[in-house]
Amino acid sequence: MSTTKPTYRSTRSNNTNENISFESAIMKGLAKDGGLFIPSYIPTISQEQLDKWSKLSFNDLAYEIMSLYISEDDIPSESLKEIIKRSYSTFRSDEVTPLAKNVEKNIHVLELFHGPTYAFKDVALQFVGNLFEYFLNKHNTANPENVKQLTIVGATSGDTGSAAIYGLRGKENIKVFILYPNGRISKIQEEQMTTIQDKNVQTLSVTGTFDNCQNIVKEIFGDEEFNQKYNLGAVNSINWARILAQITYYFYSYFKISNEQKDAKVKFVVPSGNFGDILAGFFAAKMGMPVEKLVIATNENDILDRFLKSENGEYASSNDVKATLSPAMDILISSNFERLLWFLAYEQLSGNDADKAGSILNDWFKELKTNGKFEAGSSVVKAASTLFDSESVQDLEILQTIGKVYENSENPSKYIIDPHTAVGMKATYNQLEKDGKDAGFQYICLSTAHPAKFADAVNKSLESFKEYSFDKDVLPEELRKLSSLPKKIKLVSRADLELVKKVIDEEIIVMDQ
Ligand SMILES: Cc1ncc(COP(=O)(O)O)c(C=O)c1O
Numbered sequence: 001m002s003t004t005k006p007t008y009r010s011t012r013s014n015n016t017n018e019n020i021s022f023e024s025a026i027m028k029g030l031a032k033d034g035g036l037f038i039p040s041y042i043p044t045i046s047q048e049q050l051d052k053w054s055k056l057s058f059n060d061l062a063y064e065i066m067s068l069y070i071s072e073d074d075i076p077s078e079s080l081k082e083i084i085k086r087s088y089s090t091f092r093s094d095e096v097t098p099l100a101k102n103v104e105k106n107i108h109v110l111e112l113f114h115g116p117t118y119a120f121k122d123v124a125l126q127f128v129g130n131l132f133e134y135f136l137n138k139h140n141t142a143n144p145e146n147v148k149q150l151t152i153v154g155a156t157s158g159d160t161g162s163a164a165i166y167g168l169r170g171k172e173n174i175k176v177f178i179l180y181p182n183g184r185i186s187k188i189q190e191e192q193m194t195t196i197q198d199k200n201v202q203t204l205s206v207t208g209t210f211d212n213c214q215n216i217v218k219e220i221f222g223d224e225e226f227n228q229k230y231n232l233g234a235v236n237s238i239n240w241a242r243i244l245a246q247i248t249y250y251f252y253s254y255f256k257i258s259n260e261q262k263d264a265k266v267k268f269v270v271p272s273g274n275f276g277d278i279l280a281g282f283f284a285a286k287m288g289m290p291v292e293k294l295v296i297a298t299n300e301n302d303i304l305d306r307f308l309k310s311e312n313g314e315y316a317s318s319n320d321v322k323a324t325l326s327p328a329m330d331i332l333i334s335s336n337f338e339r340l341l342w343f344l345a346y347e348q349l350s351g352n353d354a355d356k357a358g359s360i361l362n363d364w365f366k367e368l369k370t371n372g373k374f375e376a377g378s379s380v381v382k383a384a385s386t387l388f389d390s391e392s393v394q395d396l397e398i399l400q401t402i403g404k405v406y407e408n409s410e411n412p413s414k415y416i417i418d419p420h421t422a423v424g425m426k427a428t429y430n431q432l433e434k435d436g437k438d439a440g441f442q443y444i445c446l447s448t449a450h451p452a453k454f455a456d457a458v459n460k461s462l463e464s465f466k467e468y469s470f471d472k473d474v475l476p477e478e479l480r481k482l483s484s485l486p487k488k489i490k491l492v493s494r495a496d497l498e499l500v501k502k503v504i505d506e507e508i509i510v511m512d513q
């Protein structure tokens with residue numbers, strides 16, 4: 001393994017000389033060619049390091065992992081340790097992401113929702129907010145005559161938005177604009193974002209879908225004049241730091257099992273939409289975490305499931321996004337899948353030539369933009385299937401699964417899950433049925449949001465249980481009070497790039513007054 005830390009290149013670059021530092025990749029967010037930044041190599045760890053890591057706290061494990069990707073020139077060790085400590089001091093669990101073991105026999109639930117906004121996005125965005133602040137302060141201290149500002153523009157289907165706002169609010173020289181699809185997120189998700197009255201934060205409620213919002217964000221980043229004018233920053237999983245920060249909880253939860261069962265055969269089941277969460281699992285596996293499978297669990301918006309089950313690796317957008325009971329995953333094109341495709345193209349189609357892999361990706365995503373689909377080829381989908389499996393879950397199955405877990409859970413009993421976690425649990429049941437109970441697999445299902453964020457689906461599923469009460473059993477006080485707070489919403493009548501840019505122009509003038 002290289003002794004120098006990775007540099008970063010775009011998934012669509014055919015020129016290794018364009019590689020940049022970690023700091024540059026984080027502050028740019030999206031590459032100029034529209035690609036996503038990836039490390040020039042994936043650090044690998046020895047069995048000895050794995051054994052050492054298995055005994056570490058969450059924070060210490062996060063440092064060991066992140067420091068493999070970040071040079072001391074970008075962030076000195078002690079500064080990185082301080083950023084990590086500050087980022088996770090806001091979590092309600094000392095373990096940050098505790099593992100609920102044997103919720104049902106051999107099925108463990110990785111609770112990722114103990115951060116400020118009760119969704120897994122907090123694990124990365126508390127860290128990303130502090131990263132942005134660190135890099136801005138470093139620049140502005142060295143250049144007091146040329147103070148740099150950062151304008152965050154993000155798109156959300158409900159959870160990234162509030163996690164980004166809570167990770168960035170109150171930070172100096174940072175303005176935040178979050179686009180979300182009007183009427184397509186839950187009541188509490190919208191309240192979490194719109195009740196923030198900080199002058200440097202503005203939500204834009206767009207008439208359209210999440211994909212419309214995500215496409216506008218990517219086009220805004222591609223507008224060089226606008227980007228130069230406002231120095232744009234990305235909080236979506238476009239930003240490599242989001243993926244990096246999510247690697248920790250794969251190793252951390254794996255060790256919770258392997259420390260008790262040395263040669264445990266572990267399958268991770270991940271409710272997936274934009275593919276950022278499970279992609280972190282891919283990096284953990286490539287680094288050396290032993291894993292049997294990474295199972296992609298999608299709702300009825302199933303581009304990922306269709307790819308993995310296709311003969312020739314067809315990556316094809318459906319015409320319309322379905323509004324489901326797991327709205328945060330109502331996504332047609334999974335933005336982060338591009339990063340996985342790069343590594344698959346690099347290994348299967350380019351003879352391990354990074355520049356050739358970038359050219360292949362560039363061609364594929366031009367075709368996707370023109371025709372709405374492309375074929376990666378049978379060798380690529382076969383290679384993907386060695387590590388990944390996939391399941392697609394229907395709305396009715398979500399409701400049935402929330403009830404089934406409530407009835408069957410042993411540790412604790414009457415365990416209540418949100419609809420996205422239910423997609424993961426139903427996929428886990430499907431895997432268990434295919435594997436057979438005697439196969440001896442340990443299943444870690446990622447719980448990506450607290451059930452309080454999705455009252456409609458949880459109540460619809462559990463209202464028949466006479467002892468169940470949403471207010472008593474689910475809703476935390478800090479979320480209960482949101483409904484009574486004043487809200488700051490800016491409606492955007494069309495999912496239109498120029499209209500959104502105009503609104504941002506206008507709002508920045510107000511923010512600067
Ligand atoms: C609650 C929840 N679960 C699962 C997902 C899917 O995660 P990813 O988009 O990283 O695949 C998201 C967001 O997309 C989410 O907000």
Ligand SMILES: N[C@@H](CCOP(=O)(O)O)C(=O)O
Nearest residue numbers: 156157158159160236237274
């Ligand atoms: N479900 C996400 C959609 C955006 O995903 P990201 O990982 O790219 O930020 C959300 O909650 O907004």
